[in-house]
Amino acid sequence: MNKTIIVSNRLPVKIVEENNELSFIPSEGGLATGLGSIYKEGNNIWIGWPGVDVQGEREQQEVTQRLKSLNLIPVFLNKEEIKRYYEGFSNEVLWPIFHYLSTYANYNYQNWLAYVQVNQKFADIILRELNPGDTVWVHDYQLLLVPGLIRLKQPEVSIAFFNHIPFPSQELFRLIPWRKELLRGMLGADLLGFHTFDDVRHFLSAATHLLPIHADANRLRVENRIVLAEPFPMGMDSEKFSRLGNDPEVLAHIQNFKQNFNGKKIILSIDRLDYSKGIIQRLNAFELLLSKNPEYIEQVTLYMIVVPSRDTVPQYKRLKDEIDRLVGHINARFRTFEWHPIAYFYHGYPIEIISALYNVADVCLVTPMRDGMNLVSKEYVASRNDNTGVLILSEMAGASKELNDALLVNPNNISEIRKALITALNMPKAEMEERMKAMRAVVFKFNIKHWVKIFMNRLQDVKQMQKNSMAN
Numbered sequence: 037m038n039k040t041i042i043v044s045n046r047l048p049v050k051i052v053e054e055n056n057e058l059s060f061i062p063s064e065g066g067l068a069t070g071l072g073s074i075y076k077e078g079n080n081i082w083i084g085w086p087g088v089d090v091q092g093e094r095e096q097q098e099v100t101q102r103l104k105s106l107n108l109i110p111v112f113l114n115k116e117e118i119k120r121y122y123e124g125f126s127n128e129v130l131w132p133i134f135h136y137l138s139t140y141a142n143y144n145y146q147n148w149l150a151y152v153q154v155n156q157k158f159a160d161i162i163l164r165e166l167n168p169g170d171t172v173w174v175h176d177y178q179l180l181l182v183p184g185l186i187r188l189k190q191p192e193v194s195i196a197f198f199n200h201i202p203f204p205s206q207e208l209f210r211l212i213p214w215r216k217e218l219l220r221g222m223l224g225a226d227l228l229g230f231h232t233f234d235d236v237r238h239f240l241s242a243a244t245h246l247l248p249i250h251a252d253a254n255r256l257r258v259e260n261r262i263v264l265a266e267p268f269p270m271g272m273d274s275e276k277f278s279r280l281g282n283d284p285e286v287l288a289h290i291q292n293f294k295q296n297f298n299g300k301k302i303i304l305s306i307d308r309l310d311y312s313k314g315i316i317q318r319l320n321a322f323e324l325l326l327s328k329n330p331e332y333i334e335q336v337t338l339y340m341i342v343v344p345s346r347d348t349v350p351q352y353k354r355l356k357d358e359i360d361r362l363v364g365h366i367n368a369r370f371r372t373f374e375w376h377p378i379a380y381f382y383h384g385y386p387i388e389i390i391s392a393l394y395n396v397a398d399v400c401l402v403t404p405m406r407d408g409m410n411l412v413s414k415e416y417v418a419s420r421n422d423n424t425g426v427l428i429l430s431e432m433a434g435a436s437k438e439l440n441d442a443l444l445v446n447p448n449n450i451s452e453i454r455k456a457l458i459t460a461l462n463m464p465k466a467e468m469e470e471r472m473k474a475m476r477a478v479v480f481k482f483n484i485k486h487w488v489k490i491f492m493n494r495l496q497d498v499k500q501m502q503k504n505s506m507a508n
C-alpha cells in the first residue's frame with residue numbers, strides 16, 4: 037500500500053523528561069491536529085526532530101521504538117546541529133528575512149553548512165522509508181532543501197512543500213547569500229503551497245529573477261517538469277474550539293475568570309515570544325489608550341500571555357527583557373490599589389485555559405508585524421459560540437485576507453490600534469454579532485480538514501498535468 041510521509045522540523049509530540057524518564061505527549065498544535073487524520077492512518081508516517089537532545093545509542097533506540105507505535109520516526113540532532121541548523125540558520129537567517137527584518141539576519145557560513153547537512157540527514161531518513169508510489173509532504177522553512185534532495189534520488193516521486201511563514205519580496209529574499217540553492221531545493225517539489233496569494237507572487241518573482249526558469253502564471257517549468265505554486269490559506273480545527281466551550285473543565289475556568297475580572301472588560305493577547313508578533317507596539321498602543329483615555333482606567337485589563345520560545349537566540353532574549361521592562365513601566369504608571377492594567381504571563385497554558393480565555397475575552401488583540409497565517413485569530417473566532425467578541429487583527433497577518441470582518445489595523449500605527457480598541461470596547465451588540473457570524477462562517481467552512489483535502493487533491497492534479505505534458 038502506498039503511503040504519505042509527512043516531514044517537519046518538529047514531530048507532533050512534546051517530549052517531557054521527569055525523574056530521568058521520558059514521556060510523549062501528543063501536541064495540540066494546529067499542524068499536528070490537522071495532519072493527525074493523515075499520519076495516524078494505515079502505514080503513513082511523520083518524520084521529524086523529537087525536540088529534545090537524546091544522546092547515546094541505547095536511549096535513541098528506546099525513543100525510536102516508542103515513537104514507532106505512534107507512526108513517528110525521529111531525526112536526532114546533536115547540540116552542534118541544534119545550535120547551527122535550528123538556531124543559527126533557520127532562526128537567525130530564514131526567520132528574520134522571511135519576516136522582513138533583514139537587520140536581524142546573521143549570515144554565517146558554518147551555519148549554512150550545518151543547514152545543508154541536516155537537510156541531507158532528513159532526506160536520507162525519508163529515502164530510507166520511501167517506496168515507489170509514496171507521497172512526501174515537507175513542511176516549513178527549516179527544510180527548504182529537502183524536496184530537491186529527494187528529487188535527486190527519486191525523480192518520479194510526488195513531493196509537496198508547504199511554507200507556514202510568509203515568503204518575502206524577492207528584494208529581501210535575494211539578500212541571502214545562498215538564495216539560489218534554497219530556491220532549487222524548494223523547486224524539487226511538484227506543488228508549493230503558501231498561505232496567501234502575495235506569498236505565491238513573491239516566490240514566483242524570486243524564482244524567475246534569480247534562476248534561469250520561466251513561469252507561465254503560477255506554473256513553472258523546472259527541467260521539463262511542471263511545478264505549481266499556489267495559495268492554500270491554512271484552516272484550523274474549528275469544531276474542536278467550538279466544542280471546548282461546553283467542556284465542564286473549561287466552563288469551570290470561565291466561571292473563575294469571570295469572578296476574578298469582576299465586570300472589567302478583558303483584552304486578550306496570546307503569542308509565542310517573537311519579534312514578528314508586534315508585542316512591543318501592542319503594549320505602546322495600550323499605554324496610549326490609558327494615557328489619552330483615562331476613562332478606561334480600572335475598566336479594562338490587558339491579559340497578555342507570552343509563550344516562551346527560542347530563548348537561546350539573542351534577539352529573543354533581548355525582546356523578553358524589553359517586554360518585561362515595558363509591562364513593569366505601564367503597570368507602575370497606571371495601577372491603582374484595586375487594579376493593575378496588564379496581567380502578564382510568561383508561560384504556555386493547556387488548551388482548556390486558553391479556550392476559557394477565548395470565551396471570556398471581550399476583545400482579542402492580534403497585531404503581528406508579519407505572520408504567515410496566525411491561528412490565534414481563528415481560534416478566538418471559532419470559540420465564540422454566542423457570536424459576541426471583537427477581533428482586532430493586523431493587516432500583516434495572512435488571516436486578515438480571510439477575516440476581513442475583523443477590525444483591521446496597521447501594527448505600526450499605534451494610534452490606529454488605540455482607536456480600534458475604543459471602537460471594539462464600545463461596539464453595539466448587533467454589529468459585533470454580524471461581524472462575528474461572518475468570520476465564523478469562514479473558519480468553519482475552510483477548516484483544517486478542508487485545507488488538507490484541497491492540498492492533496494491539487495498534488496494529484498499536478499502529477500496528472502506532468503503526465504499529460506510528457507504524452508504531448
Ligand code: G6P
Nearest residue numbers: 045046176177200201308345346
Ligand atoms: C512557527 C513555525 C513552525 C514552528 C513554530 C514554533 O509556527 O512556522 O515551523 O515549529 O513556529 O517554533 P519552534 O522554533 O519552537 O519550532
